[in-house]
Amino acid sequence: MSGFKVNRRDFLRVLGWGGAGTALAGCDMPSTVTLEEGKEDVVAYFMPEEYVIPGVGVWYASTCTQCAAGCGVHGRVREGRALKLEGNPESAVNRGKTCMMGQAGVQAHYNPDRLTQPLLRDGNALKPVSWEVALKKIAEKTADIKSDRVAWLSGTVSGHQAVLINDYLNAYGSKQHFTHETINANVWQAVARDMLGDAQPVLRIDKAQSILSFGADFLGTWQSPVHFAAQYAKFRSGKRGILIQAESKMSLTGGSADAWVAVRPGSEGILALGIAQTLIKRGWAKGDVPAKVKDMLAKYDVGMVSNATGVAGDRIQRIAAVLSQRAPSLVLAGAPVEGAENAYDSVAAVMLLNVLLGNIGHTIEPSVQFAETRMQARTGGTRGVVEFAKLAEAKKLDVAFISHANPVYSAPGFVKMKEALGKVGFKVVMTQFPDETAMQADVVLPLYSALEDWGTHVAAYNAGSASISFQQPLMEPLYKETRGFGDAVLALLKQRKPKEYAAFNDYYAYLKASVTNMPAAVSKDIKNKDQIWNALLQKGVLETKGNVGKFKINAAVEAVAEVQGDAQFPYRLLPSARLGLWDGRHANSPWLQEAPDQISKIVWASWVEMHPITAAKVGVKGGDYVRVTSAQGSVEAQVYVFSGIHPEAIAVPLGQGHEEYGRYAKGLGVNPNKILSPVFDKKTGEVASYATRVSVTKLDKSARLTHLGASDTQQGRKLVSTIPAAIYRRTEGEA
Amino acid sequence: MFYKHVCKLVLPPVLMFVSMLLMSGAPARAELAAPPGVTPPVGTYAGADVAQPIEFPHDIHVNVNKINCMYCHTYARRSKVAGIPPTSKCMGCHKMIATDKPRIQKLTEYFEKRESPKWKKVHDVPDFVHFSHERHVKKFVFDADLPVENVEQVCGLCHGEIKAMTVAKKNKPLTMGFCQRCHEANGGPGDCWKCHK
Numbered sequence: 001m002s003g004f005k006v007n008r009r010d011f012l013r014v015l016g017w018g019g020a021g022t023a024l025a026g027c028d029m030p031s032t033v034t035l036e037e038g039k040e041d042v043v044a045y046f047m048p049e050e051y052v053i054p055g056v057g058v059w060y061a062s063t064c065t066q067c068a069a070g071c072g073v074h075g076r077v078r079e080g081r082a083l084k085l086e087g088n089p090e091s092a093v094n095r096g097k098t099c100m101m102g103q104a105g106v107q108a109h110y111n112p113d114r115l116t117q118p119l120l121r122d123g124n125a126l127k128p129v130s131w132e133v134a135l136k137k138i139a140e141k142t143a144d145i146k147s148d149r150v151a152w153l154s155g156t157v158s159g160h161q162a163v164l165i166n167d168y169l170n171a172y173g174s175k176q177h178f179t180h181e182t183i184n185a186n187v188w189q190a191v192a193r194d195m196l197g198d199a200q201p202v203l204r205i206d207k208a209q210s211i212l213s214f215g216a217d218f219l220g221t222w223q224s225p226v227h228f229a230a231q232y233a234k235f236r237s238g239k240r241g242i243l244i245q246a247e248s249k250m251s252l253t254g255g256s257a258d259a260w261v262a263v264r265p266g267s268e269g270i271l272a273l274g275i276a277q278t279l280i281k282r283g284w285a286k287g288d289v290p291a292k293v294k295d296m297l298a299k300y301d302v303g304m305v306s307n308a309t310g311v312a313g314d315r316i317q318r319i320a321a322v323l324s325q326r327a328p329s330l331v332l333a334g335a336p337v338e339g340a341e342n343a344y345d346s347v348a349a350v351m352l353l354n355v356l357l358g359n360i361g362h363t364i365e366p367s368v369q370f371a372e373t374r375m376q377a378r379t380g381g382t383r384g385v386v387e388f389a390k391l392a393e394a395k396k397l398d399v400a401f402i403s404h405a406n407p408v409y410s411a412p413g414f415v416k417m418k419e420a421l422g423k424v425g426f427k428v429v430m431t432q433f434p435d436e437t438a439m440q441a442d443v444v445l446p447l448y449s450a451l452e453d454w455g456t457h458v459a460a461y462n463a464g465s466a467s468i469s470f471q472q473p474l475m476e477p478l479y480k481e482t483r484g485f486g487d488a489v490l491a492l493l494k495q496r497k498p499k500e501y502a503a504f505n506d507y508y509a510y511l512k513a514s515v516t517n518m519p520a521a522v523s524k525d526i527k528n529k530d531q532i533w534n535a536l537l538q539k540g541v542l543e544t545k546g547n548v549g550k551f552k553i554n555a556a557v558e559a560v561a562e563v564q565g566d567a568q569f570p571y572r573l574l575p576s577a578r579l580g581l582w583d584g585r586h587a588n589s590p591w592l593q594e595a596p597d598q599i600s601k602i603v604w605a606s607w608v609e610m611h612p613i614t615a616a617k618v619g620v621k622g623g624d625y626v627r628v629t630s631a632q633g634s635v636e637a638q639v640y641v642f643s644g645i646h647p648e649a650i651a652v653p654l655g656q657g658h659e660e661y662g663r664y665a666k667g668l669g670v671n672p673n674k675i676l677s678p679v680f681d682k683k684t685g686e687v688a689s690y691a692t693r694v695s696v697t698k699l700d701k702s703a704r705l706t707h708l709g710a711s712d713t714q715q716g717r718k719l720v721s722t723i724p725a726a727i728y729r730r731t732e733g734e735a
Numbered sequence: 736m737f738y739k740h741v742c743k744l745v746l747p748p749v750l751m752f753v754s755m756l757l758m759s760g761a762p763a764r765a766e767l768a769a770p771p772g773v774t775p776p777v778g779t780y781a782g783a784d785v786a787q788p789i790e791f792p793h794d795i796h797v798n799v800n801k802i803n804c805m806y807c808h809t810y811a812r813r814s815k816v817a818g819i820p821p822t823s824k825c826m827g828c829h830k831m832i833a834t835d836k837p838r839i840q841k842l843t844e845y846f847e848k849r850e851s852p853k854w855k856k857v858h859d860v861p862d863f864v865h866f867s868h869e870r871h872v873k874k875f876v877f878d879a880d881l882p883v884e885n886v887e888q889v890c891g892l893c894h895g896e897i898k899a900m901t902v903a904k905k906n907k908p909l910t911m912g913f914c915q916r917c918h919e920a921n922g923g924p925g926d927c928w929k930c931h932k
Contacts, residue, residue: 038785055814
């Protein structure tokens with residue numbers, strides 16, 4: 001080296017000047033990435049509407065279709081492009097709020113993997129064809145078909161779309177409309193119908209002083225999360241309500257609870273009966289139950305329940321005390337309870353608590369009856385898809401229509417949906433994306449996105465307001481060869497009943513004529529149909545007058561069977577759901593893949609969640625790969641070790657494991673639906689999707705888990721102050 | 736050796752800095768006066784010639800016929816973008832005026848096809864820059880009580896003397912330094928998020 005010396009201080013001084021120079025010069029460097037004169041087109045309006053100003057957004061009311069909750073939205077449109085979605089304050093469901101899935105609605109619309117042309121099967125391949133050819137093919141195949149050999153399988157549908165599906169099947173004389181939703185509240189609804197005489201009672205979380213939730217993730221995935229989150233905010237303000245979450249894997253709601261109680265998976269119903277027995281024994285019960293039920297409850301003393309559920313006896317008594325002291329209370333049951341083999345009886349046991357605590361009529365109110373029954377939401381569970389597959393498997397179907405669902409991905413593996421569909425003569429799939437089901441179709445009809453289509457929606461959980469939410473296009477369709485769902489079904493209907501539907505050129509005309517003739521839409525002040533229609537679209541919501549129903553309480557609850565262990569498969573598999581990827585339908589949205597799981601903070605992947613005790617037994621640490629094996633098959637993923645899960649449970653989240661579904665979803669992670677065992681809830685016929693037993697084996701592979709946050713603890717830094725529950729109890733006297 | 740490396744690293748930016756200081760002494764184009772009380776932003780730029788679908792003559796419209804900038808770029812005072820006038824607006828005049836000229840005949844062809852010409856963008860800032868015409872027109876025209884007929888002086892601060900051109904050509908750098916120095920001289924906001932949002 002040369003003898004020239006630069007000391008550290010001089011070096012930094014020079015560097016400082018150089019840095020300043022670079023920084024200032026940087027401000028005058030034109031960006032070579034985005035500044036290209038004469039490269040970008042700028043096209044003026046040909047003849048603009050008066051209110052349109054380029055650069056200024058216009059907001060239109062519409063309805064979110066990202067899940068079945070039916071939230072009203074406002075979409076911002078600028079220069080003819082839909083840019084942003086926010087909640088519509090007029091909607092009783094969400095009152096101006098949206099969740100992350102709602103926010104990601106624009107990504108479903110602009111997704112580069114959307115189908116742009118109808119596809120027709122030619123041997124093993126699907127070839128692009130015109131709508132005329134596709135519709136002609138359907139007309140040929142359905143020309144003289146018998147009523148019982150045609151079926152429609154869909155996700156939740158409501159409003160005029162449901163009416164059209166119904167009318168189309170009626171044209172054949174068929175009643176075979178099956179509905180399928182992996183994330184559902186079917187058992188809760190069945191129990192509510194039997195015990196209260198109302199399948200969708202209105203829940204008032206905001207009026208409750210205490211809540212005991214058995215795995216009901218009402219802030220994340222249960223029924224109408226945005227609606228419940230707003231109620232929850234009220235529940236927590238003012239006199240702060242107490243939330244106790246009893247479940248075997250911590251959900252988003254469990255993470256927000258004051259007390260999180262780990263319950264042995266499948267024993268939630270027994271815990272509910274144990275609390276019921278405590279209430280009766282202590283004389284805390286406010287509601288009355290039949291003597292037969294009291295006799296049945298007698299055996300559920302604290303000792304027995306504590307043994308069966310793994311929850312300490314004093315804790316059971318304390319929960320009972322909190323619920324009875326902090327009245328009105330509310331007791332809920334969600335997916336883990338509704339997915340157990342004793343689902344119906346367990347949920348009934350939970351509802352019994354509401355009866356005993358006197359919540360019926362206070363925090364559980366009768367729903368508002370919706371006059372237009374044909375437009376009511378047709379929700380589904382897992383029973384529908386199993387029944388459909390059985391028909392298909394038995395070669396009892398010549399033609400099947402599938403819309404709003406991706407059953408080849410979401411049906412349990414034992415259903416063998418792909419093979420069953422292979423035995424259906426002719427399959428028509430209506431979808432936006434090249435998903436697993438579309439790949440098995442004979443004809444694929446590419447649909448408009450939710451931001452391009454017309455529709456009316458009636459929320460399954462109607463939040464105490466019988467209203468119709470309108471969906472209107474926010475922008476012109478991106479692809480010329482796509483059509484609206486309503487337009488497609490209308491075209492099919494015209495094949496069957498040309499005369500009846502001749503008056504309607506398109507779904508828009510049908511919808512406008514139909515809506516403006518509804519008694520609820522007609523007002524004294526406005527006579528002109530165009531005015532009625534425009535006012536409705538502007539507001540986005542039509543509230544209909546409905547009578548409030550009456551409850552008929554029937555508390556004849558039966559005992560809950562204990563779930564059986566299995567030496568070969570020592571753990572129960574929890575196919576947990578989360579707000580974001582939902583049942584897997586949003587796996588093709590990069591925003592929602594990138595939004596971490598609320599509990600594990602993992603992104604873009606599947607994982608196997610287990611308790612530290614379980615991890616020690618299996619001999620693994622976080623990041624190690626394991627194989628989870630059930631009697632039906634196995635999946636492999638990395639381990640995430642977490643204390644918020646029962647040691648007898650293993651959670652593999654829903655949402656990943658797509659074999660098709662575009663560039664963002666395909667080939668990521670695993671699908672726990674595929675290894676579910678054929679266990680059913682006997683009373684409802686729903687698949688007991690939380691009742692599969694599995695074993696876990698270590699694989700000789702390990703990698704870093706991709707998740708936010710390097711540490712699960714505060715590393716002793718007291719970022720959030722905490723005190724032990726025992727001290728809190730001594731000083732505050734609460735749960 | 737080491738010092739040489741430092742020179743290599745440091746000198747080019749330093750030279751640029753010095754040359755910028757020298758550049759800032761150069762006078763702006765004398766023809767177009769700045770609005771009273773406004774220190775015009777400093778810097779020039781030799782923009783490329785951009786071929787447009789129709790060679791639109793700004794000079795005839797502004798210099799000869801004295802049409803105000805905001806008559807056609809009507810969104811400048813209402814929106815972040817100044818806007819290209821709708822084709823129907825062009826035809827408002829050109830149904831009658833200069834219908835024998837080839838450029839107008841070409842425009843009429845577009846109009847009859849109910850299409851707008853695909854103009855090429857000349858003045859652009861990167862996507863991470865939020866520039867609002869509305870805000871600048873408000874400050875320099877309406878709040879300053881500048882007679883609206885003189886609005887070209889305000890437009891000219893960033894666009895130069897458009898009335899001397901046929902199709903527009905970029906003749907100011909529109910870089911961050913250009914914006915920043917004008918904001919400092921005329922009391923514009925200095926917060927990062929005012930523009931980068």
